[in-house]
Amino acid sequence: MTKKRLGYVELEWTCPNCATRNPGPNKFCNGCGAPQPENVEFEQALEEKLVTDKDLIARAQAGPDVHCPFCGARNAGGAKFCGECGGDLSGAETRQSGRVVGAHRRDPAPDVNCPTCGTPNPAGNRSCSNCGAPLTKEPKPAPAPSASGKAARRGLPLIAVLGGGLLCVVVAAVLFGLVFKTEDLTGQVTAVRWERSIPVLALVPVEREAWRDEIPAEAQVGTCRQEHRYTSDEPASNAEEVCGTPYTVDTGTGVGEVVQDCVYEVYDDRCTYTAMDWDVFDVVTRTGSDLDAAWPDLNLAADQQQGEPTEEYAVTFVSDGETYTYSVDDADSFGQFELGSDWILHVNALGGIASVEAAR
Numbered sequence: 001m002t003k004k005r006l007g008y009v010e011l012e013w014t015c016p017n018c019a020t021r022n023p024g025p026n027k028f029c030n031g032c033g034a035p036q037p038e039n040v041e042f043e044q045a046l047e048e049k050l051v052t053d054k055d056l057i058a059r060a061q062a063g064p065d066v067h068c069p070f071c072g073a074r075n076a077g078g079a080k081f082c083g084e085c086g087g088d089l090s091g092a093e094t095r096q097s098g099r100v101v102g103a104h105r106r107d108p109a110p111d112v113n114c115p116t117c118g119t120p121n122p123a124g125n126r127s128c129s130n131c132g133a134p135l136t137k138e139p140k141p142a143p144a145p146s147a148s149g150k151a152a153r154r155g156l157p158l159i160a161v162l163g164g165g166l167l168c169v170v171v172a173a174v175l176f177g178l179v180f181k182t183e184d185l186t187g188q189v190t191a192v193r194w195e196r197s198i199p200v201l202a203l204v205p206v207e208r209e210a211w212r213d214e215i216p217a218e219a220q221v222g223t224c225r226q227e228h229r230y231t232s233d234e235p236a237s238n239a240e241e242v243c244g245t246p247y248t249v250d251t252g253t254g255v256g257e258v259v260q261d262c263v264y265e266v267y268d269d270r271c272t273y274t275a276m277d278w279d280v281f282d283v284v285t286r287t288g289s290d291l292d293a294a295w296p297d298l299n300l301a302a303d304q305q306q307g308e309p310t311e312e313y314a315v316t317f318v319s320d321g322e323t324y325t326y327s328v329d330d331a332d333s334f335g336q337f338e339l340g341s342d343w344i345l346h347v348n349a350l351g352g353i354a355s356v357e358a359a360r
Contacts, residue, residue: 001233006246006258007050008060011042011101012126013254019136021126024254025056027074030126031134036074038067038093042250044102046123047109048258056255064252066092077253097252104246104258182346182354187317187324189337194293194314195285199307200300202281205274212269222272229268239264280307291338293331317345317353326353 011024013036020031024042028035051057063077069091073084082089109123116133127134207222211229215221232239243262251257281304286296293313298306313328315337324345328334337343342359 002235002262002264004243004260004262006104006260008057008251009048009104009248009256009258010045010051010056011248011250011254011256012045013040013042014136016040018134020134021136023126024256025059026254031136035072038072038074038095042101042252042254042256044105044248044256046105046112047107048105048248048256049124050258051255060251060253060255060257062253064095064097065254066094068092095252097250099250101248101250101256104248106246182348185319185345185347186359187319187343187345187356189315189339189341189343190318190323191289191316192291192314192334192337192339193287193289193316194312194331194334195287196293196295196309196311197283197285198296198298198309199280200282200284200298200304201278201307202301202304203276204279204281206277206279207272207274208277209270209272212271215271215273216275219273219275222274224269224271226267227270228265229270230266232264232266234264236264236266238268239266278305291335293334317343317356319345324351324353326356 012021013024013026014021015029015031015034016037017034018029018031020029022030022036026036059076065074065077066079066089067074068082068085068087068089070087071082071085073082074095075083075089075092077094079089081087082092111120112123112125112135113120114128114131114133115136117128117131119128119130121129121135125135212221212224235241241262242265243260246258246260248256248258284296284298286294288294293311295309300306311331313331313334315326315328315334317324317326324347326345328337336358343356344359345356346354348354
């Protein structure tokens with residue numbers, strides 16, 4: 001998957017002393033003047049606009065900021081000495097980076113009411129246009145208590161969830177009983193039948209479908225159409241770029257990088273073609289109503305060959321006036337069912353024979 005860079009936006013940090021929202025690059029609070037703490041998290045602005053300031057972009061690309069181990073002041077990632085106290089930054093702690101802060105907010109955000117005078121202000125304002133008071137970040141409402149699980153999140157009553165689950169269990173139990181619960185009946189063999197078939201293969205023109213580069217050289221190509229063949233993580237020829245929702249990543253500098261995850265759906269020619277190949281030309285079949293199953297006689301021409309044989313065996317039982325048919329897998333097992341012999345039939349609730357055993 002390719003990360004496509006769309007640009008950079010200013011993040012914000014909220015002062016823990018006065019709750020003022022500050023631009024991400026600011027080292028000190030605009031409301032009370034307190035220095036930015038080391039553990040404060042950068043957050044998305046209510047409305048994100050791509051920045052054009054080359055210095056700000058260069059800072060974001062230089063790597064996350066560091067905090068001076070002596071005075072705690074925040075410095076750019078490439079700094080060697082602290083801009084506040086002059087201390088050596090070789091042992092400075094690097095700010096965390098790479099955290100996804102949220103989906104990119106490119107649409108206009110609603111106005112923010114000043115907590116001091118109530119005046120509506122554009123979302124991009126950090127101080128009131130009327131009274132100058134800082135526009136603090138409104139606290140998030142506490143989530144309402146709810147039952148856990150997907151059903152509760154969808155608003156379904158718990159009783160409905162339990163009732164639905166119970167119904168599924170009952171239905172499954174009924175189906176299990178119909179298929180697997182059996183009744184033992186005594187049945188007598190009244191008829192047997194077998195069928196054996198051998199397909200005859202010949203070289204004939206066969207129409208198939210494949211990607212153009214997989215078609216045999218001697219084949220005649222028919223119609224072609226463009227189809228999605230595979231998905232690539234990297235740009236490729238004849239590919240359609242498919243990208244997800246843009247999102248903002250914390251660079252650790254107070255500036256966020258707006259990126260998009262993209263893949264490339266590669267299209268290719270899918271064609272019909274005609275080629276000579278072995279295919280079923282005829283099927284020779286032999287049937288019987290006895291236990292002496294035999295294969296049909298096969299006379300192959302010089303340009304023919306034998307295909308994969310198939311065989312089917314069926315036994316008919318009568319029990320209390322009811323007729324049941326049972327399929328047998330192989331000729332050896334089939335040979336046990338002598339006409340007039342008695343068998344124990346294990347019959348399920350659907351009327352099918354699950355298994356049989358010889359009556360003693």
